[in-house]
Amino acid sequence: MSTPLLEIRDVSTFYGAVEALKGVSVTVAPGEIVTLIGANGAGKSTLLMTICGDPRARSGRICFDGQDITERPTHHIMRSGIAQSPEGRRIFPRMSVHENLLMGAQSSGIDPCPGLDQAFTLFPRLKEREAQRAGTLSGGEQQMLAIARALMSRPRLLLLDEPSLGLAPLVSRQIFQAIRKLNMETGLTVLLVEQNANQALRLAHRGYVLVTGRITMSGTGRELLARPDVRDAYLGGH
Amino acid sequence: MAYALQQLINGVSLGMIYGLIAIGYTMVYGIIGMINFAHGDIFMIGAFLSLIGLLLITSGGLLDGPGAIVLVLALSMAFTALYGWTVERLAYRPLRGSFRLAPLISAIGMSIVLQNYVQVSQGARVKPIEPVVQGGFTIMQEGTFAVQLSTMQILIILTTLVILAIFTWLVTRTRLGRAMRACEQDRKMASLLGIDTDRTISITFVIGAALAAVAGTMYLLRYGVIDFYIGFLVGVKAFTAAVLGGIGSLPGAVLGGLLIGLIETFWSAYFSVQYKDVAAFSILILTLVFMPTGLLGRAEVEKV
Ligand SMILES: Nc1ncnc2c1ncn2[C@@H]1O[C@H](COP(=O)(O)OP(=O)(O)O)[C@@H](O)[C@H]1O
Ligand SMILES: [Mg+2]
Numbered sequence: 001m002s003t004p005l006l007e008i009r010d011v012s013t014f015y016g017a018v019e020a021l022k023g024v025s026v027t028v029a030p031g032e033i034v035t036l037i038g039a040n041g042a043g044k045s046t047l048l049m050t051i052c053g054d055p056r057a058r059s060g061r062i063c064f065d066g067q068d069i070t071e072r073p074t075h076h077i078m079r080s081g082i083a084q085s086p087e088g089r090r091i092f093p094r095m096s097v098h099e100n101l102l103m104g105a106q107s108s109g110i111d112p113c114p115g116l117d118q119a120f121t122l123f124p125r126l127k128e129r130e131a132q133r134a135g136t137l138s139g140g141e142q143q144m145l146a147i148a149r150a151l152m153s154r155p156r157l158l159l160l161d162e163p164s165l166g167l168a169p170l171v172s173r174q175i176f177q178a179i180r181k182l183n184m185e186t187g188l189t190v191l192l193v194e195q196n197a198n199q200a201l202r203l204a205h206r207g208y209v210l211v212t213g214r215i216t217m218s219g220t221g222r223e224l225l226a227r228p229d230v231r232d233a234y235l236g237g238h
Numbered sequence: 239m240a241y242a243l244q245q246l247i248n249g250v251s252l253g254m255i256y257g258l259i260a261i262g263y264t265m266v267y268g269i270i271g272m273i274n275f276a277h278g279d280i281f282m283i284g285a286f287l288s289l290i291g292l293l294l295i296t297s298g299g300l301l302d303g304p305g306a307i308v309l310v311l312a313l314s315m316a317f318t319a320l321y322g323w324t325v326e327r328l329a330y331r332p333l334r335g336s337f338r339l340a341p342l343i344s345a346i347g348m349s350i351v352l353q354n355y356v357q358v359s360q361g362a363r364v365k366p367i368e369p370v371v372q373g374g375f376t377i378m379q380e381g382t383f384a385v386q387l388s389t390m391q392i393l394i395i396l397t398t399l400v401i402l403a404i405f406t407w408l409v410t411r412t413r414l415g416r417a418m419r420a421c422e423q424d425r426k427m428a429s430l431l432g433i434d435t436d437r438t439i440s441i442t443f444v445i446g447a448a449l450a451a452v453a454g455t456m457y458l459l460r461y462g463v464i465d466f467y468i469g470f471l472v473g474v475k476a477f478t479a480a481v482l483g484g485i486g487s488l489p490g491a492v493l494g495g496l497l498i499g500l501i502e503t504f505w506s507a508y509f510s511v512q513y514k515d516v517a518a519f520s521i522l523i524l525t526l527v528f529m530p531t532g533l534l535g536r537a538e539v540e541k542v
Contacts, residue, residue: 052430054426054429054430073434074429074430075429075432075433075434075435078429078430078431078432079432083431084430086427086430090424090426090427090430092419092420092423092424092427093423094419094423095416095419095420095423099416102416103416103417103420103428103431103433104431106413106416106417106431106432106433107431107432107433107434108432149431153431153432
């Protein structure tokens, strides 16, 4: 494997006295789609947020592109080529779709035009809604907006937290297709957190299974899909 | 009729002063969810800096009339902004992420510190100035009563409108304004997009203080007397304006300011001057009880 784009080594994260991540190690190579699956409350979102420095890892190291980013302030990390579409989408409800997208490009100081074009090619629905207040979008449209906004900074690593949550199967398939397309056409590296383990493992090159703050399994998507214990626990036994 | 028109003019020019201060309360509340109790005293500092600036400029014989006022305004805005920035840095930022009441208590402390600082350094006596801008127009004559529109009132209204226009443009059209609105709507997300939220909060205090300085200059020029204690009463009225307009809403702050200015002026004109402050405080209480989200405010949605 080539040198990793993201390397998480033995990271522990606490909420007060509660240890949400207990020595997690995950690597993501450039151009890979890696998925992290696990039950509710396993610590998946905490891991994505810890990469962004909020909350901060109490121990362990996080390196991005060879640089140690463990102690950097969140806004520095997010300017260094990492973007996140977080749990709950967190679009700015009282801004227009257009302004939400501009926010994505704002701090990197790049020209937003190519990003806007890309967003509208990927999700034509957003073009129709460009002037609309983002808070009035449907759940699926908000998810598209959250992903498109994250892409506006032209990140090398995209962190996606449960993009299919609460969406109709058709919409969720659209979103997965968009992720695959981005990965194949632009070489975007993706770390994808999903409850929908079946779809995620099919899409991803590799996967990790997180159980109450610990990585218990890892392997290629195909390997994990084939394991009976994974099927029982995360795929509803089919 | 003529008497009412006169009150309208007086009320609007007073209301604009309240509106300028109310913006500072509402912006800070919007972005960090605290009532900055020291903001009235920042206004008072702005008035004192204007006074000092005015004495320096006019006694030096550098300028007079409108030129002097513009210069005083600029100096007062710059230095008051520095005070606003410092207050946030010293008294509020270290408490961010601490329990909810901590910055509130710190703000009350800051208010006392600023008042005492001015009282000690400038003295407790009331400071009068000579009128800088005189004259005006009689716009209507009814019997013996003449409706006056003073040059000073025109100046207050025009300056405020220009400042408000610039401010509105800043908030709605610029990158900085967008970052401020993003922090107000979801600070954590703003930082996930690479926004330096501490810096954005600092800038919010700086802008709020600069607007309070404009109000301070206008107050000084209009009333001609200030003391270290004006920040309290004017501050509470401006806070009432922000609550009446809907705390967190910028147009609401201006609307609330105008309404408080008008209510206070009409109350003094038709009922009782002695109890004019009671009018403002009654409105604060009535709003909080019956309409806590104010005229243009949003119902507070629990953030997830
Ligand atoms: N802000 C928080 N404060 C305290 N505990 C939290 C917070 N966020 C998450 N947790 C706890 O940390 C654990 C992991 O949560 P999370 O990372 O959201 O899991 P997942 O995304 O896998 O569902 C859970 O037990 C959750 O209750
Ligand atoms: Mg989660």
